[in-house]
Amino acid sequence: xxxxxxxxxxxxxxxxxxxxxxxxxFPDLDATVDLILGFExxxxxxxxxxxxxxxxxxxxxxxxxxxxxxxQNGITMEKIFGMVKEVRKQxxxxxxxxxxxxxxxxxxxxxxxxxxxxxxxxxxxxxxIPIEEGGIIEQHAKNSKLSLIYLVAPNTSDERMKQADExxxxxxxxxxxxxxxxxxxxxxxSKSVNRFIERVKTNITHNPVMVGFGIKSHEDAVDIASNAxxxxxxxxxxxxxxxxxxxEGWQSALFSFVHSLKFGN
Amino acid sequence: xxxKTKTKKYTFxxxxxxxxxxxxxxxxxxxxxxxxxxxxxxQKAKNDETFQKEFKSLLDEYxxxxxxxxxxxxxxxxxxxxxxxxxxxxxxxxGAHKINNAIGQVLLARRMGKxxxxxxxxxxxxxxxxxxxxxKFGLDCVVYMGEEDMVRQKLNVDRMTLLGAEVRGVSSGSxxxxxxxxxxxxxxxxxxxxxxxxxxxxxxxxxxxxxxxxFHEVIGRETKNQVHEYEGRNPDHLxxxxxxxxNAIGFFYPFIDDEDVNIIGIExxxxxxxxxxxxxxxxxxxxxxxHGSLSYLLxxxxxxxxxAHSISAGLDYPGVGPEHAHLKDLGRVNYHAVxxxxxxxxxKLLSKTEGIIPAxxxxxxxxxxxxxxxxxxxxxIIILNCSGRGDKDMGTISEFIxxxxx
Numbered sequence: 001x002x003x004x005x006x007x008x009x010x011x012x013x014x015x016x017x018x019x020x021x022x023x024x025x026f027p028d029l030d031a032t033v034d035l036i037l038g039f040e041x042x043x044x045x046x047x048x049x050x051x052x053x054x055x056x057x058x059x060x061x062x063x064x065x066x067x068x069x070x071x072q073n074g075i076t077m078e079k080i081f082g083m084v085k086e087v088r089k090q091x092x093x094x095x096x097x098x099x100x101x102x103x104x105x106x107x108x109x110x111x112x113x114x115x116x117x118x119x120x121x122x123x124x125x126x127x128x129i130p131i132e133e134g135g136i137i138e139q140h141a142k143n144s145k146l147s148l149i150y151l152v153a154p155n156t157s158d159e160r161m162k163q164a165d166e167x168x169x170x171x172x173x174x175x176x177x178x179x180x181x182x183x184x185x186x187x188x189x190s191k192s193v194n195r196f197i198e199r200v201k202t203n204i205t206h207n208p209v210m211v212g213f214g215i216k217s218h219e220d221a222v223d224i225a226s227n228a229x230x231x232x233x234x235x236x237x238x239x240x241x242x243x244x245x246x247x248e249g250w251q252s253a254l255f256s257f258v259h260s261l262k263f264g265n
Numbered sequence: 266x267x268x269k270t271k272t273k274k275y276t277f278x279x280x281x282x283x284x285x286x287x288x289x290x291x292x293x294x295x296x297x298x299x300x301x302x303x304x305x306x307x308q309k310a311k312n313d314e315t316f317q318k319e320f321k322s323l324l325d326e327y328x329x330x331x332x333x334x335x336x337x338x339x340x341x342x343x344x345x346x347x348x349x350x351x352x353x354x355x356x357x358x359x360g361a362h363k364i365n366n367a368i369g370q371v372l373l374a375r376r377m378g379k380x381x382x383x384x385x386x387x388x389x390x391x392x393x394x395x396x397x398x399x400x401k402f403g404l405d406c407v408v409y410m411g412e413e414d415m416v417r418q419k420l421n422v423d424r425m426t427l428l429g430a431e432v433r434g435v436s437s438g439s440x441x442x443x444x445x446x447x448x449x450x451x452x453x454x455x456x457x458x459x460x461x462x463x464x465x466x467x468x469x470x471x472x473x474x475x476x477x478x479x480f481h482e483v484i485g486r487e488t489k490n491q492v493h494e495y496e497g498r499n500p501d502h503l504x505x506x507x508x509x510x511x512n513a514i515g516f517f518y519p520f521i522d523d524e525d526v527n528i529i530g531i532e533x534x535x536x537x538x539x540x541x542x543x544x545x546x547x548x549x550x551x552x553x554x555x556h557g558s559l560s561y562l563l564x565x566x567x568x569x570x571x572x573a574h575s576i577s578a579g580l581d582y583p584g585v586g587p588e589h590a591h592l593k594d595l596g597r598v599n600y601h602a603v604x605x606x607x608x609x610x611x612x613k614l615l616s617k618t619e620g621i622i623p624a625x626x627x628x629x630x631x632x633x634x635x636x637x638x639x640x641x642x643x644x645x646i647i648i649l650n651c652s653g654r655g656d657k658d659m660g661t662i663s664e665f666i667x668x669x670x671x
Contacts, residue, residue: 053568053569054438054569054570055438055443055447055555055556055570056447057293057447057450057451057454057556058293058295058451058454060451064437071569076567077567100554101291101554102553102554102555102562102564102568102570103567103568103569104568105552105553105554105559105568106551106553106564106566106567106568107567107568127293127294128291128292128293128554128557129291130290130291130292130293130294130297132281132289132290132297133289133290133291150294151293151294152294153293153294153295155295155298155457155458156294156297156298157298160294160297164294175294175295178295178454178455178456178457178458179295179454179455180451180454180455
């Protein structure tokens, strides 16, 4: 059993897991390891570490911005693996690499999976790989014991949800709304998400379900994750960094936001 | 008329939308239902006589097809070798081949009950064609365009606005076609239930490359009929410019099984293939995934997409249609690149010898004649696809000439 599955097994039924997304190399190359460790101390159960791409077509302006900054900072795949290795010296928190297929393909899919395993990565989320195209990476991920996590969206059919459940390991990533990543106003993250999650839960029976896109507060999380196993926050964290960095205390402001996301104020 | 159906040897794409190892549908899950629906509707439309009739009638009555095949006697004299013909897509309504596809996709959108159309555009010709087709059918139209291209192609921005489209400037990245495409896809992801995305080239996820080829095949079919009528045989050489590659595929496709035809695609080398400022994807690219399909891409060692450069906004794209990538690997089409300067010389030559000011994209194909013609003999037949006219580029052309003269 890998770290992701362990985390779900250990959590029990009444609490929700919190997965946090951070773009590797944002706001600077040195910050990433400290941020991951700080996130864990403040309630994160899983880390999704973004592999920046120049053309992130499923992401909104926030993650597009953080990706651009990280690329300008000189992020590389080797540096990302190095960051994961650093974290592994101090922590067993599950780490999932999240990013678009092209940089992975360029690196070499087989070599990428092997290096990720060696660094201590647990899983992969690749938003531009739908089930149909999974063949490009599935076997290599499996050989390297990396969980490949597929996404489902509100317009995904019941049939496809079942396929995503079958092909995913660790959890299934539930995109709560039709759209790109980014924090939304409260009304948008509405009750319809709950109906959607109910449908997801009837189709996805092997894997836990994590819900993301548009969550920016503890209230949002409680509201929309009530039927899910946990929730994912990304853009709201990047926005918080953007607002405070590089002012004195930007990290503690971020960590207190993370704490409030999980536990409320 | 009895028709002997020849079995096609070339049968790409396969069922998964692959051309050899290129193609596919690398898109977020949210778009999969839209792509599946589009593929099903396209197959139905292809087999629906009413749709076929309507498409053909619009091409004839509105677009102005068939376009002429013009013998270029002064250009032929200039080189003093083989006979040069021009396939006159510049005579299409709106001034370029792009309208064939825009009309075809708008008809599909209408069948699917979608009232909102989005598109991306580089040079603006696809945007103008889409805005035109939307005006013709009363559909809402939003066109994404890089801010740099909006400056280079101001005339086309004004045309689109006049036609009732909303042009949304894109300020991210290189502010050109690549970034306009990202924004269009983001819009599509957000409004997928109501919105039809008209892709303007043979790029994007399956079924787009196949569908766009289908709507442009008419170019090659007409060419074949016309050259057989005038010369009684196939041409020896076909030449077309390749950015994404839509005019080229439409022109080439009916000849792919005719192995006696030498097919040539010309990319934009920008300042030169090895200058670091180029759009020559086939020469300098490596396989990668961008905007929904696997093809050749200009990219860094880390897999970040590099900025393309060409004097022609329509060729200024770091990718190329997956079918072209496959045709290159098959060796069926020969791809070369010409520089900004060479293209500009071709603009001048064609203008002065034939009274035709070509689009800058098209000029790249013409520039290759400098290399090709010395190799030809008197009886060779060369056909160039004159994919669009140069009115839209007059600003860029005038500025280039002024700078060279000073």
